[in-house]
Amino acid sequence: MKEWAAWFRRRPDREHEITLNRAVISLAILIFTLFFMPRGETAFAARLIAVLYLVSATLLLAHLLWRPGISTVRRIVAMAVDLVLLSFGLAIGQGSVAILYPFYYWIILGNGFRYGEAYLYSATVAGTLGFLAVILSSPYWQSQPLLSGGLLGGIVILPLYAATLIRSLSRAKEAAEQANRAKSAFLTSVSHELRTPLNAIMGSTDLLVDTTLRRDQRDMVDTIRVASSALLSQINDLLDLSSIESGRLRLTPVTFDPLELLAGVRDVGAVQARAKDIAFHLFATARTPSLLTADERRMREVLINLVGNAIKFTETGSVTLSVDYVEGKGGPSLLFEVEDTGIGMTDEEQQVIFKRFTQANATILNRFGGTGLGLAIVRELVELQRGEIEVSSRLGTGSLFRVRIPVRKATEAEAPVGSLLSETKVILLDPSDVYGGVVPPVIQRDSGIAVLAGTVEQAVTQIVLPAPDEIRHRVVLLVEMEDGWPEQADPAQFVSHLKTAAPTGIFGLSRRSNGLPAAAVRHIVPCIVGEERFGEDLMHAMRLVRRATEAASGSHSTIVRREKGLRILLADDNRVNQKVISRILEAGGHHVKVVGDGEAALDAMEAGGVDFVLMDLNMPGMDGVESTKLFRMMSLGRPHLPIVGLTADATKAASDRAVGAGMDACLTKPVNGPALLDKIDLLFAEHGDGAALEENRRPVADLKLVSETEVPSARAGEGDQHVDTAMLKNLETLGGPAFVAAVISDFLTDGSALLLELREVVAAGDVAGYAEKAHALQSGAGNIGVLRVAESCRNWRPQSSQELVKTGPGVVERIEQEFETARSILLRQHARRPLLISDRDQGA
Known part of the structure; x- marks a missing residue:
């Protein structure tokens, strides 16, 4: 009954109320005509009409259950059935059914208050004509003209007065709905504004977790994570409430x-x-x-x-x-x-x-x-x-x-659970030896080990001190619970011992495993295995432990650096978001280019050098939606570039707007660092294109930001992007300034020679030679921290001589430009002593 009540409450109007009332009233009328109506010439006809009314009411109820949405036709048909059959009944039943006259008001006012003035006027006209037909066709009503006239006037006057009340009610309802819409818009707007700074807090916290922290610092970071998660939960509560009230929340099985x-x-x-x-x-x-x-x-x-x-x-x-x-x-x-x-x-x-x-x-x-x-x-x-x-x-x-x-x-079949017992030692704590002859054969059949224990101490000893050939086995403890917790095993002592023993899983064992046991049992074991399906139940119980262990191990995920980073374009006008998201991406091994509006993003995508795009939906000027639409139109016939929207608006409308514009997905801020990187991996694998990767990685002059809204931290110094100064400092710590100068001199001299050799192998179409020279230059650049050169050498490998001859000159030219930039930085930062960079044989 509660389920049906909840189902009716979720309907878009109140038609179900009058439909249920009709079914009950029609049944009452039938009972009245069968048992209380005086016998006479009209009794049979009245009962026939009552039966017809009950059948009509049942059909209307069935149609409502079949098609629960709003139906104007069903409303009109229901109103016609009510008024026509009521009028026929009054005409045929004469004075014996005059008590049914008030149902005119129930029908007319019920339709008016539920559906509006149009239905009120329609029902008034139909009811007036129906009762007028009753008066003209019935001797009983003709014999009482004053009563008949007064009742006919009541059918007209009372609904007209009710119309003024309905208009007032409609205005009040419209005002309430308008206020509710304003509240929903306010909640959406406020949640958006709250999510933006919360994105910075949670993103920065994710980055802090991956750094070296003292214990008190880690405690403070954990406190920030808990507090920000609680705040996000409350924001989501407000959004859920708004969605529920507006009827926008839908189930997705x-x-x-x-x-x-x-x-x-x-x-x-x-x-x-x-x-x-x-x-x-x-x-x-x-x-x-x-x-x-x-x-x-x-x-x-x-x-x-x-x-x-x-x-x-x-x-x-x-x-x-x-x-x-x-x-x-x-x-x-x-x-x-x-x-x-x-x-x-x-x-x-x-x-x-x-x-x-x-x-x-x-x-x-x-x-x-x-x-x-x-x-x-x-x-x-x-x-x-x-x-x-x-x-x-x-x-x-x-x-x-x-x-x-x-x-x-589920329609699909369950995947076979498979045996988890092949490397499992099962210890049966069974003081009364109830299952000694049942459990061991099943365990041994699946190549497991079964051991009987009569006391808690014996069980703990088997867990803590396994035999040499059992060290690699997982350990499962089964506790006999046929009549609840065994009297011989004190629960407090049991739990105390297990804190040090720590088996893989502890399960109860009973003849039947159905239903939830007492709370005290659930505090000790996560599952009870039944004798009837012992093998299958034990597999499910061990799977529960494994699922819980897997979830726990993945709960404190940290940012993992990808071996093959993507070139990601980040378009966002908020400087805090730029800083946090770009740092997350860089920590994940990606290379980030940042722009601050949709027009700059469109230029960057069209220029190439991008593998993946993160696009904020709401930016000044051209927003992310418009930028994506234009790019999709301009790039028809070209390899697909994955574009993912970012927004603090958690509504489905925002996601639909992003996808409708051509984005591959839409993510909600605040972003979680590991989750964002995993999502990029997933979406690039799904939407990325190998051809697109090569196309979008065509040579570009450099990765300079195309807007003045770039991440501030990325502009700490021009050398930060080309030369890893921290690595040079480490080298200086290791061998002193003279050592660093010598290393730089060797690299610049060797690098100049390798660039000449790269030109030669490219002209000759020597793929193997190019791979050898590029690898040597990459290795030298990587060891000294010349990042761009190492990256350019690593990112492109020709697959054929034709590709090398066609694309190689541009690649080498870009490497030479980056090498010259690094050369000027190194000479300027380490000019305390002269560096010889021409001929190695001349010495330094």
């Missing part, structure tokens, strides 16, 4: 792995729990499938919100996230439970926590902060998925949130 979903939520929750020194437990039943279909993103938002809320209100103890797969009358669903040992709530507080901008009580805001939106959005998201949520809590003890979300079994 995908095939997903529930265990991966849980592992990701666990990873987020575990970080927050560690910060408060509380335990975080995860439990999944073994019958939970590997593949299901639902809106994973919305489900993840619900769980992260509930888990974050539980941790927020828990000072000591633990938070437990559990999941079970349930087959019910309404189809399969996932049952989630989030239980905490926090402050709890009274019965009165439980009634208000799902209201927007509402806290359980007045002290919550001061003690814990928050917007009062989280649980309201959770309920909206759950109901959007046709699910249900309930809460039970005791003040001072804790709370339990239970969420049930419908899912579908």
Whole structure:
């Protein structure tokens, strides 16, 4: 029933109200005509009309369920059915059914208030004609002209008066909708303005994480990350609320792995729990499938919100996230439970926590902060998925949130789990020897090792002190739990021992593994393996541990430098964004060119030398959308250049605008460093073109920025881009100024000779010779920190003599230009003693 109520609430109008009322009333009328209407000549006809009305009401309800959208035709048909059958009934039933006259007002006013004045006037005209026909055709109503005339006048006058009320209501509704639109626009604008500085904070924090920090500095950086993530979460709450209110939030079902979903939520929750020194437990039943279909993103938002809320209100103890797969009358669903040992709530507080901008009580805001939106959005998201949520809590003890979300079994078959037991040692803690004859054969069949233990001490010894041939085996501990936790194994002692033993996984073992066990059991084991499906259940349990481990290991991702960097054009008018994003890209091994508006971006893309473009959507003058449109038109027939939009506007409209202009994707600020680099890798692999790479890497004079809005840090000195001064300082530390001067002299002399030789092998079309000379020059330049020369030598390798003869002269000319630039920088910065750069045999 709750699911249907939520479904009706999501409809765009209130037609379902009058449709449901019609079904109930038609049934009541039929009952009246069958059992309470006096027998007579007209009884049969009245009952026939009542049956016809019930059938019509049922068909209209069925059509509404089939086509739940707005239907003008259905409204008109329903109004006609109501008025025509009511008029026929009054005409045939005479005075015995006069009690049904007020239904004229129900029909006329109901249509008017729900659909507007046009429907009110239409229903008034139809109702007046219908009742007039009743008067003219019925002796009963003709015999009472004053009553008939008064009732006929009432059908005209009352709706006309109601029309003034409807106009006032419509104006008030329009004003409210306009205010709501203004609020939504305000929320979108504010979120955009907040995301821009937040982008700088989070991006800079990602960069700081990859530097060498003292412990207290790392603690401060972690604090910034947590605070900025919390702020981003609150901004997203506002956007979600705006989307829900405007009806723009839509479900996107995908095939997903529930265990991966849980592992990701666990990873987020575990970080927050560690910060408060509380335990975080995860439990999944073994019958939970590997593949299901639902809106994973919305489900993840619900769980992260509930888990974050539980941790927020828990000072000591633990938070437990559990999941079970349930087959019910309404189809399969996932049952989630989030239980905490926090402050709890009274019965009165439980009634208000799902209201927007509402806290359980007045002290919550001061003690814990928050917007009062989280649980309201959770309920909206759950109901959007046709699910249900309930809460039970005791003040001072804790709370339990239970969420049930419908899912579908995935159409594609689950990938084989495969055996994880071939290098696994399974220790069975079974004091009563219940499963001694069941577990070992299954383990040994899959080339695993099974060991029986009667006490906790024996089990811990097997974990901590493996045999020499078992050192490389993963260790799994199974605990017999047929009647709950074994009496011979004290839980406190058990957990204490395991802190030092640290097996790969600890699972319960019972004859049946269905359903969620007691909370105390879930605090110790993440899954219970059943005897009936022992092998399959154990595989799923180990997969749960593996998913959680993989998620945890990837949670603190750092920026990894790519071996083959791309030439990326960054178009953004905000100097802070320029600095942060370009530093992230450079840290990832990419080469960055920065411009500050769409026109400069268009010129840079057209000039070439670009492999990938990051384009801000909103820039002064020509924005990123217009620039992309023009470039796509100008580059028709040419290799595809990947362009990705950047915007602080997290709405779907902004993303659609970017993609519609020809961008390959749209990313939302603030950007996460590792995630941005991974996204670039993914999008370049998907949208990049090998031919485009060669085309866009054609020789250019240099990588000078084409706008005066370049990153300030990139302009620290002209040598920074051509010569690595830090490397030269290291060389000076190693051997002193004379040593550096000698090295520079050797490089410049050798480099001049190699450039001449490069000219010769290019003219001769000698591909192997070019590779040898270019590699030698690259090696020398790299060792001394002459970056541009080394980069140019590395970036191009001819595949044929024809390509070398055709393109080689331009490449060599560019290398010579960069070499001469480096020469002038080196001579100017190290002119304390003369450097001989002509003939090596003359000495230095």
